[in-house]
Amino acid sequence: MRTASESLAEIRRLIDTHARADLRTPIDGLLLSKVAGGGSPDYSLTDPLLVVMAQGGKRLLIGDEVFEYRAGQCLVVAASLPVTGHYLDTTPEHPSLAMGLVLRPEALSALLLRAPALPRTRTAAGTAAIATGDASPELLDAVARLLHLLASPADAAVLGPLVEQEILWRLLTGPQGDIARQIGLADSALAHVNRAITWMRDNYAVPVRMEDLAQMSGMSVSAFHRQFRTVTAMSPLxxxxxxxxxxxxxxxxxxxxxxxxxxxxxxxxxxxxxxxxxxxxxxxxxxxxxxxxxxxxxxxxx
Structure with a gap:
């Protein structure tokens, strides 16, 4: 297996080669970003996502919480959230390079059903839907191998799902494992709040009642309000x-x-x-x- 620095160098090269303006790749759920300027804030709505930063860095604001990650580190987003981002150490000569992989609950659930009981990991204090930290050498190696498949559609069709499964396993067993597991557990507090988050995202123009959102999440109004703020760092309104x-x-x-x-x-x-x-x-x-x-x-x- 390659060292972390070798894998990171290969990831940078492959993102620089394959990144497109619309972020998409031939592998479903795999996104590549190459951003040359870091002046104005970047606003986005994100789905559950794993991001590996290969070059440059980014500072995220979610509600009142601030998260920062740089080259060699990863970000895990466990819910659909509106985020504000500021690029760090990014210039036209030294663009930000990042890989994103959509985290599908069913894929994580399938791995959790097959896995032995996993030890709990400690994540930094803050919103329950975001975690950042160093990417393990095993995770970086798997990411590099997934990006290599972009050069061969035939290989990507057969091997892509297997390498993606390995990436998810490295994520579940790594420092951000606890937050990733919440995505795949149907009865987790995060999964309950995610029902309301998904409804609000799909019906954003409709007036909301806290009672309806709480019922949707299977909680009392006070418990829902508390859990929602814990997950999103914002009130429902x-x-x-x-x-x-x-x-x-x-x-x-x-x-x-x-x-x-x-x-x-x-x-x-x-x-x-x-x-x-x-x-x-x-x-x-x-x-x-x-x-x-x-x-x-x-x-x-x-």
């Missing part, structure tokens, strides 16, 4: 506002000029309130911010 505004931002990029219509579509009855809250979050009025985003044209993941 703050979460809904962020989802609405980030969905509005995506719509404005595609529908230039229809600012009032977009605000109404994401759930705002008052155009002035929409403009005010949009500017507070993104630092510019909707039209100006959307034009800036179209000009930048650099999608990314956490």
């Amino acid at each position: 703050q979460f809904q506002k962020r989802i609405r505004l980030q969905q509005a931002r995506s719509l404005l990029v595609a529908r230039s000029g229809d600012i009032a219509g977009v605000g109404h579509r994401v759930g705002y009855d008052s155009p002035s309130q929409f403009n005010r809250e949009y500017r507070r979050l993104f630092g510019a009025p909707p039209g100006q911010d959307a034009a800036r985003l179209r000009e930048r044209g650099e999608p990314s993941f956490p």
Whole structure:
């Protein structure tokens, strides 16, 4: 097996070779990011995801919590969350290079059913849906082998699922194992809260009642509110506002000029309130911010 530094060098080379503007690759669920500039904040909605940073770094803000990870480290996101990111040590000559792998609950569940009881690992304090830390040599080696398969579609079709399974196993048995396991356990507190998170993300324009969300999660209202904040570092209403505004931002990029219509579509009855809250979050009025985003044209993941 390669050393961690050898694997990391190979991952950098392969991301630089295969990264595309839309992040996608021929392997389903595998994303590659190459970002040359790190000036303005990056806002995104993320699904459960493993990210391995190969070059550069990133600082994430989720609610009031701040997370930072750099080359050779990984990030695990266990829920659908609105995040704000700032790239670190990133220039056109030294771009940020990262790999993302979508974490599917059914894939993690299948491994957990086959595995012996796994020891608990300790993760840093903070939101229960995010963990960062050093990537193990075994994880980096498996990631490098998965990226190698991008050069051979025939090999990727057969070997890709096997290497992805190995990556998930290295994740489950590594320092971030506890948080990854919560994704695959149907009865975990995170899984219960994720039901409400998924509903809110799919129905962001609909007014929410705490009683309905708590019932959806199988909790009392007070327990749901406490667990939701633990998972997301936000209250349910703050979460809904962020989802609405980030969905509005995506719509404005595609529908230039229809600012009032977009605000109404994401759930705002008052155009002035929409403009005010949009500017507070993104630092510019909707039209100006959307034009800036179209000009930048650099999608990314956490």
